[in-house]
Amino acid sequence: MLELKNISFEVSGETDEKEILKDINLVIEDNQFIVITGPNGGGKSTLARVIAGIERPTSGQLILDGEDITELNVTERAKKGISFAFQQPVRFKGVTVLDLIRLSVGEKISVAGACEYLSEVGLCAKDYINREVNASLSGGELKRIEIATVLARGTKMSVFDEPEAGIDLWSFGNLIKVFEKMHDSIHGSIMIISHQERILNIADKIVVIAKGHVTAQGKKDEILPELLGNAGGAASCKYYQNS
Amino acid sequence: MELDAIQQQLLEAVAGLHRIPTGAYNIRANGKSAGRNSTEHIDIVPKEDGSGIDIIIKPGTKNESVHMPVVLSQTGLTEVVYNDFHIGDDCDVTIIAGCGIHNGGDASSRHDGIHRFFVGKNAKIKYVEKHYGSGDGKGERIMNPQTIVEIDEGGYMEMDTVQIKGVDSTDRKTEAVLKAGAKLVVMERLMTHGTQSAVSEFKVDLEGEDSGANIVSRSVARDESSQVFISKINGNNKCSGHSECDAIIMGNAKISAIPEITANNPDSALIHEAAIGKIAGDQIIKLMTLGLTEAEAEEQIVNGFLK
Numbered sequence: 001m002l003e004l005k006n007i008s009f010e011v012s013g014e015t016d017e018k019e020i021l022k023d024i025n026l027v028i029e030d031n032q033f034i035v036i037t038g039p040n041g042g043g044k045s046t047l048a049r050v051i052a053g054i055e056r057p058t059s060g061q062l063i064l065d066g067e068d069i070t071e072l073n074v075t076e077r078a079k080k081g082i083s084f085a086f087q088q089p090v091r092f093k094g095v096t097v098l099d100l101i102r103l104s105v106g107e108k109i110s111v112a113g114a115c116e117y118l119s120e121v122g123l124c125a126k127d128y129i130n131r132e133v134n135a136s137l138s139g140g141e142l143k144r145i146e147i148a149t150v151l152a153r154g155t156k157m158s159v160f161d162e163p164e165a166g167i168d169l170w171s172f173g174n175l176i177k178v179f180e181k182m183h184d185s186i187h188g189s190i191m192i193i194s195h196q197e198r199i200l201n202i203a204d205k206i207v208v209i210a211k212g213h214v215t216a217q218g219k220k221d222e223i224l225p226e227l228l229g230n231a232g233g234a235a236s237c238k239y240y241q242n243s
Numbered sequence: 244m245e246l247d248a249i250q251q252q253l254l255e256a257v258a259g260l261h262r263i264p265t266g267a268y269n270i271r272a273n274g275k276s277a278g279r280n281s282t283e284h285i286d287i288v289p290k291e292d293g294s295g296i297d298i299i300i301k302p303g304t305k306n307e308s309v310h311m312p313v314v315l316s317q318t319g320l321t322e323v324v325y326n327d328f329h330i331g332d333d334c335d336v337t338i339i340a341g342c343g344i345h346n347g348g349d350a351s352s353r354h355d356g357i358h359r360f361f362v363g364k365n366a367k368i369k370y371v372e373k374h375y376g377s378g379d380g381k382g383e384r385i386m387n388p389q390t391i392v393e394i395d396e397g398g399y400m401e402m403d404t405v406q407i408k409g410v411d412s413t414d415r416k417t418e419a420v421l422k423a424g425a426k427l428v429v430m431e432r433l434m435t436h437g438t439q440s441a442v443s444e445f446k447v448d449l450e451g452e453d454s455g456a457n458i459v460s461r462s463v464a465r466d467e468s469s470q471v472f473i474s475k476i477n478g479n480n481k482c483s484g485h486s487e488c489d490a491i492i493m494g495n496a497k498i499s500a501i502p503e504i505t506a507n508n509p510d511s512a513l514i515h516e517a518a519i520g521k522i523a524g525d526q527i528i529k530l531m532t533l534g535l536t537e538a539e540a541e542e543q544i545v546n547g548f549l550k
Contacts, residue, residue, distance in 0.1 A: 074531040075535060075537070079534050084532045086525075090526050092526055103530065106533075153533065153534075
Protein backbone atom coordinates (compact mmCIF):
# COMPACT_ATOMS: atom_id res chain seq x y z
CA MET A 1 0.00 0.00 0.00
CA LEU A 2 1.25 3.43 -0.91
CA GLU A 3 0.03 6.44 1.01
CA LEU A 4 0.56 10.03 -0.05
CA LYS A 5 0.16 12.37 2.89
CA ASN A 6 -0.21 16.11 2.35
CA ILE A 7 2.07 16.09 -0.68
CA SER A 8 2.87 19.54 -2.06
CA PHE A 9 5.31 20.44 -4.80
CA GLU A 10 6.41 23.95 -5.66
CA VAL A 11 8.74 25.31 -8.30
CA SER A 12 10.32 28.74 -8.32
CA GLY A 13 8.97 30.96 -11.05
CA GLU A 14 10.54 34.18 -12.25
CA THR A 15 8.73 36.27 -9.71
CA ASP A 16 7.06 33.85 -7.31
CA GLU A 17 6.69 30.24 -6.21
CA LYS A 18 4.32 28.16 -8.29
CA GLU A 19 2.48 25.35 -6.59
CA ILE A 20 2.11 22.35 -8.91
CA LEU A 21 0.72 19.97 -6.29
CA LYS A 22 -1.24 21.21 -3.30
CA ASP A 23 -1.77 19.04 -0.26
CA ILE A 24 -2.48 15.78 -2.09
CA ASN A 25 -3.79 12.91 0.04
CA LEU A 26 -4.18 9.60 -1.67
CA VAL A 27 -4.11 5.90 -0.80
CA ILE A 28 -3.23 3.24 -3.36
CA GLU A 29 -4.24 -0.13 -1.97
CA ASP A 30 -2.49 -3.41 -2.69
CA ASN A 31 -3.61 -4.92 -5.97
CA GLN A 32 -5.62 -1.82 -6.79
CA PHE A 33 -5.91 -0.52 -10.35
CA ILE A 34 -6.05 3.22 -10.10
CA VAL A 35 -6.34 5.70 -12.95
CA ILE A 36 -5.43 9.35 -12.52
CA THR A 37 -7.09 11.72 -14.92
CA GLY A 38 -7.77 15.41 -15.28
CA PRO A 39 -6.96 18.38 -17.49
CA ASN A 40 -3.51 18.98 -18.97
CA GLY A 41 -1.19 20.91 -16.71
CA GLY A 42 -3.12 19.81 -13.62
CA GLY A 43 -0.15 18.10 -11.96
CA LYS A 44 -0.69 14.43 -12.87
CA SER A 45 2.75 13.77 -14.33
CA THR A 46 4.39 15.63 -11.47
CA LEU A 47 2.56 13.38 -9.04
CA ALA A 48 3.86 10.29 -10.85
CA ARG A 49 7.40 11.66 -10.81
CA VAL A 50 7.11 12.40 -7.10
CA ILE A 51 6.11 8.76 -6.50
CA ALA A 52 9.08 7.49 -8.55
CA GLY A 53 11.41 9.82 -6.67
CA ILE A 54 12.43 11.85 -9.72
CA GLU A 55 10.96 14.94 -8.06
CA ARG A 56 11.12 15.54 -4.31
CA PRO A 57 7.97 16.96 -2.73
CA THR A 58 8.32 20.35 -1.06
CA SER A 59 6.34 18.97 1.86
CA GLY A 60 4.41 15.86 2.79
CA GLN A 61 5.23 12.17 3.10
CA LEU A 62 5.16 9.02 1.01
CA ILE A 63 4.58 5.83 2.97
CA LEU A 64 5.12 2.47 1.25
CA ASP A 65 3.85 -0.49 3.28
CA GLY A 66 4.28 1.48 6.49
CA GLU A 67 7.78 2.71 5.64
CA ASP A 68 8.49 6.39 5.04
CA ILE A 69 10.19 6.56 1.61
CA THR A 70 10.04 10.35 1.20
CA GLU A 71 13.81 10.72 1.48
CA LEU A 72 14.71 7.74 -0.69
CA ASN A 73 16.17 8.40 -4.14
CA VAL A 74 15.02 6.90 -7.44
CA THR A 75 17.27 3.82 -7.19
CA GLU A 76 16.26 3.06 -3.60
CA ARG A 77 12.57 3.35 -4.46
CA ALA A 78 13.05 1.12 -7.50
CA LYS A 79 14.60 -1.48 -5.23
CA LYS A 80 11.65 -1.17 -2.82
CA GLY A 81 9.35 -2.13 -5.69
CA ILE A 82 8.29 1.02 -7.50
CA SER A 83 8.42 1.04 -11.31
CA PHE A 84 7.80 3.96 -13.61
CA ALA A 85 7.07 4.12 -17.34
CA PHE A 86 7.99 7.47 -18.81
CA GLN A 87 5.54 9.48 -20.85
CA GLN A 88 8.35 10.15 -23.30
CA PRO A 89 10.61 7.11 -23.35
CA VAL A 90 14.33 7.76 -23.28
CA ARG A 91 16.55 6.82 -26.23
CA PHE A 92 19.96 5.23 -25.82
CA LYS A 93 22.63 4.88 -28.47
CA GLY A 94 24.18 1.45 -28.31
CA VAL A 95 21.92 0.00 -25.60
CA THR A 96 19.80 -2.73 -27.17
CA VAL A 97 16.24 -3.73 -26.36
CA LEU A 98 17.65 -6.96 -24.90
CA ASP A 99 20.03 -5.00 -22.65
CA LEU A 100 17.18 -2.87 -21.38
CA ILE A 101 14.92 -5.85 -20.66
CA ARG A 102 17.74 -7.64 -18.85
CA LEU A 103 18.46 -4.55 -16.75
CA SER A 104 14.75 -4.36 -15.94
CA VAL A 105 14.55 -7.98 -14.82
CA GLY A 106 17.79 -7.50 -12.88
CA GLU A 107 19.44 -10.64 -14.21
CA LYS A 108 20.77 -11.97 -17.48
CA ILE A 109 17.66 -13.80 -18.60
CA SER A 110 17.63 -15.78 -21.84
CA VAL A 111 16.81 -14.14 -25.15
CA ALA A 112 13.64 -16.25 -25.31
CA GLY A 113 12.65 -15.01 -21.85
CA ALA A 114 13.19 -11.40 -22.87
CA CYS A 115 11.21 -11.93 -26.07
CA GLU A 116 8.13 -12.90 -24.08
CA TYR A 117 7.89 -9.43 -22.61
CA LEU A 118 8.08 -7.90 -26.08
CA SER A 119 5.43 -10.23 -27.42
CA GLU A 120 3.16 -9.19 -24.58
CA VAL A 121 3.28 -5.57 -25.72
CA GLY A 122 2.59 -6.59 -29.30
CA LEU A 123 6.07 -6.36 -30.78
CA CYS A 124 7.38 -9.14 -32.96
CA ALA A 125 10.24 -10.02 -30.66
CA LYS A 126 12.81 -11.28 -33.16
CA ASP A 127 12.63 -8.02 -35.11
CA TYR A 128 13.32 -5.91 -32.05
CA ILE A 129 15.39 -7.80 -29.50
CA ASN A 130 18.79 -6.82 -30.91
CA ARG A 131 17.89 -3.33 -32.02
CA GLU A 132 19.28 -0.30 -30.30
CA VAL A 133 16.85 1.77 -28.28
CA ASN A 134 17.65 4.78 -30.45
CA ALA A 135 16.03 7.18 -32.86
CA SER A 136 15.53 4.42 -35.44
CA LEU A 137 12.53 3.23 -33.41
CA SER A 138 9.22 5.02 -33.81
CA GLY A 139 7.47 6.75 -30.91
CA GLY A 140 4.93 3.93 -30.63
CA GLU A 141 7.62 1.24 -30.65
CA LEU A 142 9.59 3.01 -27.93
CA LYS A 143 6.42 3.38 -25.91
CA ARG A 144 5.74 -0.35 -26.03
CA ILE A 145 9.33 -1.17 -25.10
CA GLU A 146 8.96 1.23 -22.18
CA ILE A 147 5.86 -0.65 -21.03
CA ALA A 148 7.74 -3.96 -21.46
CA THR A 149 10.48 -2.76 -19.08
CA VAL A 150 7.88 -2.20 -16.37
CA LEU A 151 6.25 -5.58 -17.09
CA ALA A 152 9.66 -7.23 -16.84
CA ARG A 153 10.24 -5.72 -13.41
CA GLY A 154 6.91 -7.04 -12.12
CA THR A 155 7.06 -4.93 -8.98
CA LYS A 156 4.35 -4.33 -6.40
CA MET A 157 3.77 -0.75 -7.57
CA SER A 158 3.80 0.20 -11.27
CA VAL A 159 3.21 3.74 -12.45
CA PHE A 160 2.52 4.54 -16.12
CA ASP A 161 2.48 8.09 -17.39
CA GLU A 162 0.06 8.27 -20.32
CA PRO A 163 0.93 4.85 -21.77
CA GLU A 164 -1.59 5.28 -24.59
CA ALA A 165 0.12 8.32 -26.10
CA GLY A 166 1.61 7.37 -29.46
CA ILE A 167 0.03 3.91 -29.52
CA ASP A 168 -2.11 3.49 -32.60
CA LEU A 169 -5.80 2.76 -32.26
CA TRP A 170 -5.43 -0.70 -33.74
CA SER A 171 -3.15 -1.69 -30.86
CA PHE A 172 -5.23 -0.02 -28.22
CA GLY A 173 -7.24 -3.14 -27.42
CA ASN A 174 -3.99 -5.03 -26.85
CA LEU A 175 -2.76 -2.35 -24.52
CA ILE A 176 -5.87 -2.74 -22.38
CA LYS A 177 -5.27 -6.50 -22.31
CA VAL A 178 -1.66 -5.91 -21.19
CA PHE A 179 -2.86 -3.95 -18.17
CA GLU A 180 -5.63 -6.41 -17.36
CA LYS A 181 -3.22 -9.32 -17.55
CA MET A 182 -0.67 -7.46 -15.49
CA HIS A 183 -3.31 -6.74 -12.88
CA ASP A 184 -4.21 -10.43 -12.70
CA SER A 185 -0.71 -11.90 -12.75
CA ILE A 186 1.50 -9.58 -10.72
CA HIS A 187 -0.95 -8.84 -7.92
CA GLY A 188 0.60 -5.44 -7.51
CA SER A 189 -0.86 -1.98 -7.56
CA ILE A 190 -1.07 -0.25 -10.91
CA MET A 191 -1.38 3.48 -11.31
CA ILE A 192 -2.01 4.86 -14.78
CA ILE A 193 -2.23 8.45 -15.84
CA SER A 194 -4.65 8.56 -18.71
CA HIS A 195 -7.25 10.54 -20.58
CA GLN A 196 -8.67 7.49 -22.31
CA GLU A 197 -12.15 6.29 -21.44
CA ARG A 198 -11.23 2.72 -22.25
CA ILE A 199 -8.49 2.82 -19.65
CA LEU A 200 -10.70 4.64 -17.15
CA ASN A 201 -13.21 1.89 -17.76
CA ILE A 202 -10.96 -0.86 -16.39
CA ALA A 203 -10.01 1.05 -13.23
CA ASP A 204 -10.97 0.04 -9.71
CA LYS A 205 -10.58 3.63 -8.64
CA ILE A 206 -10.46 6.93 -10.49
CA VAL A 207 -8.79 10.05 -9.15
CA VAL A 208 -9.31 13.42 -10.80
CA ILE A 209 -6.52 15.95 -10.39
CA ALA A 210 -6.97 19.54 -11.50
CA LYS A 211 -4.95 22.64 -10.65
CA GLY A 212 -2.81 20.59 -8.26
CA HIS A 213 -5.74 19.34 -6.18
CA VAL A 214 -7.57 16.06 -5.97
CA THR A 215 -10.98 17.26 -7.08
CA ALA A 216 -12.71 13.89 -7.04
CA GLN A 217 -11.88 10.30 -6.20
CA GLY A 218 -13.86 7.14 -5.85
CA LYS A 219 -14.92 3.91 -7.51
CA LYS A 220 -15.16 3.88 -11.27
CA ASP A 221 -18.94 3.59 -11.19
CA GLU A 222 -19.20 6.73 -9.12
CA ILE A 223 -16.67 8.93 -10.93
CA LEU A 224 -16.86 7.89 -14.56
CA PRO A 225 -20.48 8.92 -15.34
CA GLU A 226 -19.87 12.27 -13.71
CA LEU A 227 -16.66 12.78 -15.72
CA LEU A 228 -18.25 11.88 -19.00
CA GLY A 229 -21.21 14.09 -18.28
CA ASN A 230 -18.94 17.04 -17.61
CA ALA A 231 -16.71 16.35 -20.54
CA GLY A 232 -19.28 16.99 -23.22
CA GLY A 233 -22.69 15.65 -22.43
CA ALA A 234 -24.52 13.15 -24.54
CA ALA A 235 -21.95 12.85 -27.32
CA SER A 236 -19.18 11.45 -25.16
CA CYS A 237 -21.64 9.30 -23.21
CA LYS A 238 -22.73 7.76 -26.45
CA TYR A 239 -19.16 7.11 -27.49
CA TYR A 240 -18.49 5.49 -24.16
CA GLN A 241 -21.49 3.17 -24.50
CA ASN A 242 -20.63 2.22 -28.05
CA SER A 243 -17.05 1.38 -27.27
CA MET B 244 60.09 -18.03 -27.66
CA GLU B 245 57.83 -18.46 -24.62
CA LEU B 246 55.52 -15.67 -23.52
CA ASP B 247 55.47 -14.75 -19.82
CA ALA B 248 52.29 -14.27 -17.79
CA ILE B 249 52.06 -10.51 -18.40
CA GLN B 250 52.58 -10.96 -22.12
CA GLN B 251 49.93 -13.67 -22.22
CA GLN B 252 47.49 -11.36 -20.46
CA LEU B 253 48.20 -8.59 -23.00
CA LEU B 254 47.75 -11.06 -25.82
CA GLU B 255 44.34 -12.00 -24.50
CA ALA B 256 43.33 -8.34 -24.14
CA VAL B 257 44.28 -7.32 -27.67
CA ALA B 258 43.66 -10.46 -29.67
CA GLY B 259 41.33 -12.56 -27.52
CA LEU B 260 43.94 -15.29 -27.72
CA HIS B 261 44.59 -17.72 -24.90
CA ARG B 262 47.15 -19.65 -26.85
CA ILE B 263 48.80 -19.80 -30.23
CA PRO B 264 46.13 -19.16 -32.86
CA THR B 265 45.32 -21.43 -35.75
CA GLY B 266 46.03 -20.20 -39.26
CA ALA B 267 48.57 -17.58 -40.18
CA TYR B 268 50.02 -15.45 -37.41
CA ASN B 269 52.91 -13.32 -36.34
CA ILE B 270 53.38 -12.56 -32.67
CA ARG B 271 55.80 -9.85 -31.70
CA ALA B 272 56.91 -9.51 -28.08
CA ASN B 273 59.29 -6.85 -26.76
CA GLY B 274 60.62 -5.98 -30.18
CA LYS B 275 61.30 -9.56 -31.31
CA SER B 276 59.37 -12.19 -33.14
CA ALA B 277 57.79 -14.64 -30.71
CA GLY B 278 56.19 -16.90 -33.27
CA ARG B 279 55.26 -16.95 -36.91
CA ASN B 280 53.26 -19.24 -39.10
CA SER B 281 52.52 -19.09 -42.79
CA THR B 282 49.83 -21.20 -44.40
CA GLU B 283 49.20 -22.52 -47.88
CA HIS B 284 47.54 -19.27 -48.96
CA ILE B 285 49.08 -16.74 -46.61
CA ASP B 286 52.80 -16.02 -46.57
CA ILE B 287 54.36 -14.02 -43.76
CA VAL B 288 57.91 -12.99 -44.61
CA PRO B 289 60.30 -10.60 -42.84
CA LYS B 290 61.46 -7.59 -44.80
CA GLU B 291 65.05 -7.84 -45.87
CA ASP B 292 66.10 -4.75 -43.95
CA GLY B 293 64.49 -6.09 -40.75
CA SER B 294 62.09 -3.19 -40.34
CA GLY B 295 58.93 -5.30 -40.44
CA ILE B 296 57.13 -7.97 -42.37
CA ASP B 297 55.18 -8.53 -45.55
CA ILE B 298 51.95 -10.46 -45.41
CA ILE B 299 51.08 -11.86 -48.80
CA ILE B 300 47.61 -13.26 -49.23
CA LYS B 301 47.16 -15.17 -52.47
CA PRO B 302 44.31 -14.21 -54.82
CA GLY B 303 41.06 -16.02 -54.12
CA THR B 304 41.85 -16.89 -50.49
CA LYS B 305 38.54 -17.18 -48.63
CA ASN B 306 37.49 -17.43 -45.00
CA GLU B 307 40.99 -17.35 -43.60
CA SER B 308 42.43 -15.17 -40.89
CA VAL B 309 45.72 -13.61 -39.92
CA HIS B 310 46.60 -12.70 -36.33
CA MET B 311 49.20 -9.99 -35.84
CA PRO B 312 49.40 -9.11 -32.14
CA VAL B 313 52.20 -7.06 -30.58
CA VAL B 314 52.93 -7.09 -26.86
CA LEU B 315 55.35 -4.90 -24.95
CA SER B 316 56.13 -5.53 -21.31
CA GLN B 317 59.61 -4.06 -21.09
CA THR B 318 59.65 -0.48 -19.81
CA GLY B 319 61.39 2.12 -21.96
CA LEU B 320 61.11 0.15 -25.17
CA THR B 321 60.47 2.21 -28.31
CA GLU B 322 59.84 0.55 -31.62
CA VAL B 323 58.63 1.31 -35.10
CA VAL B 324 57.25 -1.55 -37.16
CA TYR B 325 56.24 -1.62 -40.81
CA ASN B 326 53.77 -4.29 -41.85
CA ASP B 327 52.57 -4.47 -45.43
CA PHE B 328 49.50 -6.49 -46.29
CA HIS B 329 49.20 -7.53 -49.92
CA ILE B 330 45.69 -8.85 -50.36
CA GLY B 331 45.15 -10.58 -53.69
CA ASP B 332 42.11 -10.17 -55.93
CA ASP B 333 38.85 -11.83 -54.84
CA CYS B 334 40.05 -12.65 -51.32
CA ASP B 335 37.74 -12.70 -48.30
CA VAL B 336 39.88 -12.59 -45.16
CA THR B 337 39.98 -11.28 -41.60
CA ILE B 338 43.06 -9.64 -40.15
CA ILE B 339 43.27 -9.22 -36.41
CA ALA B 340 45.99 -6.93 -35.17
CA GLY B 341 46.44 -5.24 -31.87
CA CYS B 342 48.96 -3.89 -29.45
CA GLY B 343 49.16 -4.28 -25.71
CA ILE B 344 51.67 -2.41 -23.58
CA HIS B 345 52.33 -3.21 -19.94
CA ASN B 346 54.56 -0.60 -18.41
CA GLY B 347 55.51 -1.17 -14.81
CA GLY B 348 58.52 1.13 -14.96
CA ASP B 349 59.16 4.85 -15.17
CA ALA B 350 60.37 5.16 -18.75
CA SER B 351 57.99 5.57 -21.67
CA SER B 352 57.12 2.54 -23.77
CA ARG B 353 56.14 3.28 -27.29
CA HIS B 354 54.94 1.30 -30.26
CA ASP B 355 54.46 2.93 -33.64
CA GLY B 356 52.94 0.49 -36.06
CA ILE B 357 52.63 1.40 -39.70
CA HIS B 358 50.26 -0.87 -41.49
CA ARG B 359 49.82 -0.61 -45.23
CA PHE B 360 47.04 -2.45 -46.98
CA PHE B 361 46.96 -3.11 -50.70
CA VAL B 362 43.50 -4.52 -51.27
CA GLY B 363 43.08 -6.29 -54.61
CA LYS B 364 40.18 -6.14 -57.03
CA ASN B 365 36.88 -7.35 -55.59
CA ALA B 366 38.66 -8.47 -52.43
CA LYS B 367 36.91 -8.23 -49.10
CA ILE B 368 38.78 -7.68 -45.90
CA LYS B 369 37.89 -7.12 -42.31
CA TYR B 370 40.59 -5.52 -40.21
CA VAL B 371 40.22 -5.54 -36.43
CA GLU B 372 42.62 -3.62 -34.24
CA LYS B 373 42.61 -3.36 -30.46
CA HIS B 374 44.85 -1.26 -28.28
CA TYR B 375 45.30 -1.81 -24.59
CA GLY B 376 47.63 -0.61 -21.87
CA SER B 377 48.25 -1.76 -18.32
CA GLY B 378 50.82 -1.42 -15.56
CA ASP B 379 51.12 1.11 -12.76
CA GLY B 380 54.55 2.53 -13.50
CA LYS B 381 54.96 6.25 -14.13
CA GLY B 382 56.22 5.56 -17.63
CA GLU B 383 53.81 6.50 -20.37
CA ARG B 384 52.26 3.97 -22.72
CA ILE B 385 52.29 5.47 -26.18
CA MET B 386 50.87 4.10 -29.43
CA ASN B 387 50.89 5.91 -32.73
CA PRO B 388 49.37 3.65 -35.32
CA GLN B 389 49.27 4.56 -38.97
CA THR B 390 47.05 2.77 -41.41
CA ILE B 391 47.51 3.40 -45.08
CA VAL B 392 45.01 1.80 -47.41
CA GLU B 393 44.71 1.44 -51.16
CA ILE B 394 41.60 -0.34 -52.35
CA ASP B 395 41.46 -1.48 -55.95
CA GLU B 396 38.30 -1.66 -58.08
CA GLY B 397 35.36 -3.28 -56.35
CA GLY B 398 37.34 -3.99 -53.18
CA TYR B 399 35.85 -3.67 -49.71
CA MET B 400 37.53 -2.99 -46.40
CA GLU B 401 35.93 -2.87 -43.00
CA MET B 402 38.10 -1.48 -40.24
CA ASP B 403 37.13 -1.88 -36.63
CA THR B 404 39.38 -0.20 -34.07
CA VAL B 405 39.06 -0.16 -30.32
CA GLN B 406 41.10 1.65 -27.70
CA ILE B 407 39.31 1.55 -24.39
CA LYS B 408 41.85 1.41 -21.67
CA GLY B 409 45.27 2.32 -20.50
CA VAL B 410 46.92 4.06 -23.45
CA ASP B 411 48.34 7.39 -22.30
CA SER B 412 48.91 9.00 -25.60
CA THR B 413 47.89 8.08 -29.07
CA ASP B 414 48.18 9.80 -32.41
CA ARG B 415 46.39 7.75 -35.00
CA LYS B 416 46.47 8.41 -38.70
CA THR B 417 44.41 6.60 -41.28
CA GLU B 418 44.70 7.36 -44.97
CA ALA B 419 42.84 5.67 -47.77
CA VAL B 420 42.60 5.93 -51.55
CA LEU B 421 39.65 4.20 -53.19
CA LYS B 422 39.33 3.20 -56.82
CA ALA B 423 36.11 2.61 -58.78
CA GLY B 424 33.42 0.79 -56.82
CA ALA B 425 35.65 0.38 -53.76
CA LYS B 426 34.16 0.76 -50.28
CA LEU B 427 35.65 1.58 -46.92
CA VAL B 428 33.76 1.27 -43.64
CA VAL B 429 35.42 2.39 -40.41
CA MET B 430 34.10 1.97 -36.89
CA GLU B 431 36.34 3.55 -34.30
CA ARG B 432 35.71 3.31 -30.58
CA LEU B 433 37.78 5.23 -28.15
CA MET B 434 37.77 5.98 -24.46
CA THR B 435 40.24 8.18 -22.63
CA HIS B 436 40.53 8.82 -18.92
CA GLY B 437 42.92 10.41 -16.42
CA THR B 438 45.17 12.80 -18.32
CA GLN B 439 45.30 10.74 -21.51
CA SER B 440 45.25 12.34 -24.90
CA ALA B 441 44.20 10.94 -28.23
CA VAL B 442 44.22 12.30 -31.74
CA SER B 443 42.60 10.40 -34.56
CA GLU B 444 42.89 11.68 -38.09
CA PHE B 445 41.27 10.23 -41.18
CA LYS B 446 41.94 11.25 -44.74
CA VAL B 447 40.03 9.48 -47.48
CA ASP B 448 40.33 10.16 -51.21
CA LEU B 449 37.41 8.86 -53.18
CA GLU B 450 39.09 8.66 -56.57
CA GLY B 451 37.02 6.11 -58.47
CA GLU B 452 33.50 6.21 -59.77
CA ASP B 453 30.95 4.85 -57.28
CA SER B 454 33.51 4.57 -54.52
CA GLY B 455 32.21 5.11 -51.01
CA ALA B 456 33.40 5.63 -47.45
CA ASN B 457 31.60 5.57 -44.12
CA ILE B 458 33.65 6.64 -41.11
CA VAL B 459 32.03 6.40 -37.72
CA SER B 460 33.73 7.33 -34.48
CA ARG B 461 32.21 6.88 -31.05
CA SER B 462 34.21 8.13 -28.15
CA VAL B 463 34.04 8.85 -24.45
CA ALA B 464 36.39 11.30 -22.76
CA ARG B 465 36.49 11.19 -18.96
CA ASP B 466 38.36 13.04 -16.20
CA GLU B 467 40.99 15.46 -17.54
CA SER B 468 41.57 13.66 -20.83
CA SER B 469 41.47 15.21 -24.27
CA GLN B 470 40.55 14.01 -27.74
CA VAL B 471 40.73 15.40 -31.23
CA PHE B 472 38.90 13.76 -34.11
CA ILE B 473 39.70 14.93 -37.61
CA SER B 474 38.14 13.49 -40.71
CA LYS B 475 38.75 14.67 -44.23
CA ILE B 476 36.92 13.18 -47.14
CA ASN B 477 37.68 14.27 -50.67
CA GLY B 478 35.19 13.36 -53.35
CA ASN B 479 37.04 13.35 -56.67
CA ASN B 480 34.48 11.42 -58.71
CA LYS B 481 30.87 10.30 -58.56
CA CYS B 482 31.03 8.88 -55.05
CA SER B 483 29.49 8.91 -51.58
CA GLY B 484 31.14 9.74 -48.28
CA HIS B 485 29.85 9.99 -44.74
CA SER B 486 31.64 10.75 -41.51
CA GLU B 487 30.12 10.75 -38.08
CA CYS B 488 31.71 11.64 -34.76
CA ASP B 489 29.63 11.04 -31.71
CA ALA B 490 31.21 11.78 -28.37
CA ILE B 491 30.26 11.68 -24.70
CA ILE B 492 32.11 14.13 -22.53
CA MET B 493 32.50 13.63 -18.79
CA GLY B 494 34.38 15.33 -15.94
CA ASN B 495 36.67 18.08 -17.19
CA ALA B 496 37.56 16.43 -20.47
CA LYS B 497 37.98 18.24 -23.76
CA ILE B 498 36.92 17.03 -27.19
CA SER B 499 37.28 18.56 -30.64
CA ALA B 500 35.64 17.20 -33.74
CA ILE B 501 36.92 18.64 -36.98
CA PRO B 502 35.18 17.25 -40.02
CA GLU B 503 36.11 18.39 -43.49
CA ILE B 504 34.42 17.32 -46.69
CA THR B 505 35.49 18.49 -50.11
CA ALA B 506 33.62 17.81 -53.32
CA ASN B 507 35.84 18.15 -56.37
CA ASN B 508 33.19 16.59 -58.54
CA PRO B 509 29.54 17.66 -58.80
CA ASP B 510 28.41 14.05 -58.36
CA SER B 511 30.09 13.65 -55.00
CA ALA B 512 27.55 13.15 -52.22
CA LEU B 513 29.26 13.91 -48.92
CA ILE B 514 27.84 14.21 -45.42
CA HIS B 515 29.41 14.88 -42.08
CA GLU B 516 27.83 14.73 -38.66
CA ALA B 517 29.42 15.56 -35.34
CA ALA B 518 27.91 15.68 -31.89
CA ILE B 519 29.50 16.12 -28.48
CA GLY B 520 27.55 16.15 -25.26
CA LYS B 521 27.15 14.85 -21.74
CA ILE B 522 25.10 11.77 -20.93
CA ALA B 523 21.47 12.91 -20.96
CA GLY B 524 20.03 13.18 -17.45
CA ASP B 525 16.91 11.28 -18.55
CA GLN B 526 19.01 8.29 -19.57
CA ILE B 527 20.49 8.04 -16.07
CA ILE B 528 17.08 8.50 -14.43
CA LYS B 529 15.49 5.81 -16.60
CA LEU B 530 18.13 3.27 -15.58
CA MET B 531 17.81 4.36 -11.93
CA THR B 532 14.08 3.56 -12.10
CA LEU B 533 15.19 0.03 -13.02
CA GLY B 534 17.18 -0.15 -9.79
CA LEU B 535 20.66 0.87 -10.95
CA THR B 536 22.67 3.41 -8.98
CA GLU B 537 23.74 6.59 -10.72
CA ALA B 538 27.28 5.22 -11.20
CA GLU B 539 25.99 1.89 -12.52
CA ALA B 540 23.68 3.71 -14.90
CA GLU B 541 26.56 5.80 -16.25
CA GLU B 542 28.65 2.67 -16.72
CA GLN B 543 25.87 0.94 -18.66
CA ILE B 544 25.35 3.94 -20.93
CA VAL B 545 29.07 4.27 -21.67
CA ASN B 546 29.47 0.53 -22.26
CA GLY B 547 26.53 0.46 -24.62
CA PHE B 548 27.75 3.50 -26.47
CA LEU B 549 31.18 1.94 -27.04
CA LYS B 550 29.92 -1.57 -27.72
